[in-house]
Amino acid sequence: MKASALDSQRPWVWKTILSAVAVTLTVTQLWRVDHGAGVGKLSTIIIMMSGTSIAVWALWREYSRVGKMRGVEQAHSQFLAAAETSLDGFGLFESVRDEAGRILDFRVLYVNANIERLVGQSRSELLGKTLCTVTPMKASGSLFGRFCRVVATGESLNEEFPVSTANIKASWLQIQVVKLGDGLAITFSDISGAKETQERYEHLAEFTDSVFQNAPFSIVTTDTQGMITAMNSEAEKLTGYRREELVGKASLTRLHDERELLGRAVAIDSAATLEEYGFEVLTAGAAVGEMEEQEWTLIRRDGARTPINLAVRAVTTPSGQVSGFVSIAFDITDRRQMMEYVTHLATHDQLTGLTGRALLQDKTVQTVELARRYGTKVAVFVIDLDHFKRINDSLGHTAGDQILIEAAQRLSRSVRSTDVVARVGGDEFVVVMPDITTVDDVEQCAANLVARLAPEISIEGHLVHVTASVGVCIYPDFASDAKHLLKRADSAMYAAKENGRNQFQIFSESMLKETAERLTMEHALRHALGNKELSMHYQPQISLTTGRVTGMEALLRWTHPRLGSISPSQFIPLAEETGLIVPIGEWAFMTACCEGKALRDELDMDLTVSINLSPRQFQQKNLVHVIEHSLSKSGLSPDKLQIEITENMLMVNSEHVLDKLQRMRELGVRISIDDFGTGFCSFSYLLEYQVDRLKIDQSFVKKAGTDANAAAVVRTIIAMSHGLNIKVVAEGVETDEQMRFLLRRKCDEAQGNFIAKPVSQAEFCEVVRRYANNPSAPESEPVSGLVR
C-alpha cells in the first residue's frame, strides 16, 4: 500500500478507527509512564477480527503537543503493519449517501493486500471505488441492506456465503462487518478450505449414515456399558423394536436370551447384573480385538426366537481407547434350515428317512459312552430282511422300495422314541436300545421285532410276505465298545439266517469263540499266499457224448501248517469279505492258466480250464488285464479258458460287471454260469451276454433221481439250453444213478466225485490216463465204470 493513499484520508481514518475502537477494540491496559521525552500514557489495544487478534496497538499519548503528534504517527504505522500482515482481507468503507441521507453505496477507503489478492485488483484500482462496483453486490440486494443496517444500528454482522463470481478468488467467504464511524470495517476471511473440509465431512457423514441405514444387515451400536446408542432400519426389522424404544433406553442384552448368555459366560461375578455379565459375554472377543462371529439366539420384541449370526467389533478412539461397540447381525434361519436339511440328507437314508450308517455309528458310540458312565446296558439289533434280493428282482425296484419303507415304519413303531433306528444297507436295519435292564427284555424286544416285520405287506395289489433275521449283541456283556457291538450283532444276524431265518439270535459265548477263530483264520489267510500255503486242484469234466475228459475246474486249496487243510467254502467268503480274494484270485488265475496249459501239453489233449470268479473280483479294476496277462504268460489259448460266474452276477446289471464280461468275450474267453437254477437269471440274459455253458447246480443233480421237482428242473434246463445252443454241464455227480439220468436227458458234460474228486496237477495226469485206458461208451456200459 502506498503511504500517500492513507495519508490523504488520515483525518477520517483516525476518526473512524477511534470510533470502531469504542465498539470492537479492547483496551487492555493503561499506564502512566515517565520517560525522557516527557510524561504520557500508554494504552495497549487489541483489535479482534474473526476471533483472532489482527493488531496489537500501543498508543502512547504524550501530554506535550510534540509527543501527541509523534504518538499518532506511531499508532498509524502500527495499524498499517497489523492490517497488512493480517491473514484475512480487511477493508474500510465509508457510506455514500444521497441528499436524503440514504446510503447508496460504500466507498473503499482502505484495503489490505489480501483484498487485492481476493478480488484480483490492485489497491490503487480499488480505492475510491464503491463496494457495488467492485463486488457483485447489488445496492438493492439483501446483503447490501444488512450492511446498511450495521451502519444504522451499530450491530455487527457475521456471515458466511458461497461465492459465485469468477473474479473473486475464493469459493466461500466469511465476513465480519462492524460499524466504523459512518462506514464499515469489513474483514473477509477465505473459508473455502474449511468449507471444503466441512462439505467433505458432511458428505462422508451422509454417506456413512446412508450405509448405516441401508445396510442389508442389522447394525446396533452401544456405548462401553452396553447401552444402545443407534440402530439401523434392518435392526428394527430384525428385532421388531422401533429405534426410540431402545436407543438410550436399553442394553444390547435386551435382545438376547439370558440362559444362552449365562451358558456361555466363563465366570460370573455374583454381584453382576444380566446387563453387565451378558454384555461382557457378547463383547469379550471384540474387547480384545478379536474378529470372531458367533451364532446367537435373538429375542424379538414379540418374544419370538430367531437364530442370528453376530459379529461384534470394538470402536476405538485414535489413542486406542474402546469407546463403544458395533454389533452386526443377520438372520440365519434360512441358512440353519438349509444346513439342517443338508445335514439330514447327509446323515439320513433318503428312502426311509431313517438314520444313516455314519450317524448310527456316532450315536452308538455316544449311547455306549453314556451306558459306561451310568453302568447301564445297551442292546444293538441288526435286522436283515430275508430273501429281499429275490423279491426285489422279481417284483421290481419300486416294489422293493415300498417294502423297505414299510419295514422302516414298522421298526420305528416298534421301538421307543429314544431308541435309534437306522438303515445301513440295502435291506439291513439297525436298532440301538439304551437302558436295557435284563437279557429277557432284549429277547422280548428281538422277538417283537421279528413278529412286527412278519405280517404280509400289500404292494400294488400283491400280498408280499417278508420276514427278517435279527442278530443282537449287548453291551457290556459281549462287547466293550460300539464297534464290536455292531459287528457282533451282525454276526448274530448271520447266525439267525443260518439257523433258518425269520428268527433272532443273541450273540453268545460260543459265537465269541467262533469270532475269535475267524480272526485267527483271517490273520492266517493274510500270510497264506506269501507262505506258499495255497495250491490249485483240478476236477475233471467229461463229455457225456464221447466219455472223454474235456476239461477241468480249477479249485483253490489251502493247507495251513497248524490249522491243517481249510475248506474253500470257509476261506473264500472270508477272502471276499477282507478283499484278500483280489491278490489270491490273481495268483489262482496265473497258476491255473500255467498248470492247465502244462497239463494240456503233457496229456496232449484239448482240455478247457474253468476258473471261478467271485463278485468281489469283478470290482477289481484291472481284472481283464490280469486274465490277459495270465493267458499270455502261460500260453493258454483264450478259448480254452472258461470263466465261471454265478447267474446273479449277470443280474446286477452293473456297468463294471457287464463291461468286463464284454471285454473278456472280446479276448476270446468263454463264459460259464455256475450253480445255475439257484438264482434268478432269465434266459434272455444268457443270450444277451452270449453265455457258452451252464452248470446245473449240484443240489438239483443230487436230487434228480429221487425228487420229481429237481428232475423237472434239470430236464428243463437241459432242454432250454439246447434250444438256445448253450452247452450244459451237471456238477456234483455222485452216483451211477445220477449219471444215467443225465445221460438219458442228453446233458452234454458232467463233473463230480463220481467221476473224480479234485486232485493236484500231478495226480490229474494219472487220473486222466487211467480214465483214457478204460474208456466206456456211456450209452452201453454202466457209467460207474468210467472212473474209479
Ligand SMILES: Nc1nc2c(ncn2[C@@H]2O[C@H](COP(=O)(O)O[C@H]3[C@@H](O)[C@H](n4cnc5c(=O)[nH]c(N)nc54)O[C@@H]3COP(=O)(O)O)[C@@H](O)[C@H]2O)c(=O)[nH]1
Ligand atoms: N473265486 C473262487 N472261488 C473258488 C475257487 N476255488 C474254489 N472256489 C469256490 O469255493 C467253493 C467251494 O469249493 P470246493 O470246496 O472246492 O468245492 C468244489 C468241489 O470240490 C465241489 N464238488 C465237486 N463235485 C462234487 C461232488 O460230487 N460232491 C460234492 N459234495 N462236492 C463236489 O463243488 C465245488 C465246486 O463248485 P462250483 O464252483 O460251484 O463248481 C465253491 O463255490 C467254489 O466255486 C477259486 O479259485 N476262486
